[in-house]
Amino acid sequence: MTEQIKGGVTAPIGFSAGGIHCGIRANQAKRDLALILSDRPAAAAAVYTTNLVKGAPLTVTKENLANGQARAIICNSGNANTCNADGIEKARKMCAMTAQALSISPEDVVVASTGVIGQPLDLCPIRTGLPELVSTLEATPEGGERAAQAILTTDTHKKEIAFRFSAGGKLCTVGGMAKGSGMIHPNMATMLVFITTDCAISPELLSRALREDIQDTFNMVSVDGDTSTNDMVCVLANGAAGNRPIKREGEDYDAFRQALRAVNLWLCRQIAGDGEGATKLLECTVEGARDTACAKTVAKSVICSSLVKAAMFGSDANWGRVLCAIGYSGAAVDPNTADVSFLSAAGRITVCRSGAGIPFSEQDAKRILSEHEITIAIRFADGMGKARAWGCDLTYDYVKINGDYRT
């Protein structure tokens, strides 16, 4: 059984965290440097952006995680340290400085950066800030919260969550924090997710669980279709819960995967709902497709359609755009079998059956679509494939946030 508890990355035993304003960002009210520390060695795994243009921190993190172990995560906001000639060198220095301040090995440090692309990263504020950051590390919800704040960019609120589960007779905890929003500069974005757990699990299974989970969670989220250069999801597992280490598939592994899924699903929805300028969280569910791949392709196509997103902003039951996005998705589906419904806390309305419109109350539809969380439900008669994807509406504020001249 998986149960939500208070806190985030410091909820599992043995993890402390902190976040300060060190001076990378001009706004002194915004924290810009986060640190997460495990008090003992931890198994570690990560997945990275598929963008060919990769942030330097990702390259260095990949090197450091080659042995499947890590102790700390250092992350700055305000500068992505990407597309700079000296990026790799500086990411390595960031690890070295962090390791020195924590008296650990530089190879045990995960490094991440988010913010402006193509502007050299100034390491001075980080060097100056590290002693304070280390001295304020806390194994408390407050420590985790400060870290969760320090990685934000255009996000409007922090995103952290924790779930508890049982493995091998011991209570284990998975905690996570994330930033999302849009993609990059001016006010930046990039999706970063850091997950901690006190569950004892081998690096191999930890990596497999993460890789499998993101196919149905973070890989099904789209705010604007732009895959950032700096996306990363990283998990540390330090075994402090004292469970018999999970080294093979089975009941314990399944319990861990379930808790990981709970954390990641929650963070996904938070990221989608807090997309740049978003007023609504959109979920697209697809059922009855030929297979999962077809269902995923359709769900992502609908959630990415600018026209669907703009219609949802306007609470417009414009199902023609949903059908259009199904049709150009590239998935092998039969649009003539498609039923389309809209759902929210205010009710459910079916607007299209077997690919053709049916009469419906525009007033009811408007009421349903005026809610903050909307589900676009599509059902084919092609097979058993199903999938979910998350996104947000397209608003004036998205254009404002991303069209304003850099300042």
Place this chain on the structure above:
Amino acid sequence: MTEQIKGGVTAPIGFSAGGIHCGIRANQAKRDLALILSDRPAAAAAVYTTNLVKGAPLTVTKENLANGQARAIICNSGNANTCNADGIEKARKMCAMTAQALSISPEDVVVASTGVIGQPLDLCPIRTGLPELVSTLEATPEGGERAAQAILTTDTHKKEIAFRFSAGGKLCTVGGMAKGSGMIHPNMATMLVFITTDCAISPELLSRALREDIQDTFNMVSVDGDTSTNDMVCVLANGAAGNRPIKREGEDYDAFRQALRAVNLWLCRQIAGDGEGATKLLECTVEGARDTACAKTVAKSVICSSLVKAAMFGSDANWGRVLCAIGYSGAAVDPNTADVSFLSAAGRITVCRSGAGIPFSEQDAKRILSEHEITIAIRFADGMGKARAWGCDLTYDYVKINGDYRT
């Protein structure tokens, strides 16, 4: 030699056209029914949307063009006649009514519709309007202009052009008109292009010329990434210029292709620049890619990026977003060799060399990007592949046009 001349679809010999308000659209000031007629049989070819959800008129047009011949094009705006159970039947009736009014065969009629998806098309206004439309057909620039107006939806201005060229010692003319804007309902869109020529050319070569040309023209235009259900490009060639019919490749065929390219390029740029809510025409040029396919993939990825589009709206030289869009395009390119420049009537500025930022004057960049037509020029060192794509900026008005509740 290809030379621009006055007019549009009626510029070639033997074509008349007209456009009226028949009552499909509520606004009486908007024409909503267009007709183009060749005074003699014409070779005909068309290309259609790749969307699996296809408008009924496309299906019927495809049937009618199976013999490579047509005489007339009938097109209404205000209703797409798509996703309706009786769509095909009504599209066939529209051909039959038009054929009767013109005393030609229904199989010689090309039918197109653009507008709301999923609302049954009322044929009464078309039946009532056809006699007036036929009686006002004119082989004059005014006739062509009325037709060009009647196919518009959210377009802010008509789009028509004509070019003259020589083939086999005779002067020939190619004329064209288009509508573009966004995709569909509420104020609709869809790309429709109708081209006429008095050049004598076999249906086979006409079809081949069209298919080849659109790969570098209409297939490289994106307003919002949503491929409409009703897109169509159709060309009629009636041979009235009296040239020796073009039946094989050679000088005459090349001259025709050049004129066709001139017409289509011009219409492409018009469609992109008049995208829904657009304030700027964007062109992305790619050089030095491994091959043409890579170059096209990159150019389309950049022109489709919401973040690049929003940056251009804000006149923001945000080259990091260009590099990001290169990186996630899926093209096999080396981003570390990428140079990026911005060009306009106000000058040229290079902002990135070999994948890394270089110092530049933000003031100059702002001045260059404040123009109405912007080129984003990307150069790799991978090979000889090059391509161009066209799009527009992402603005508040795009969201407004597409987010407003249907009225």
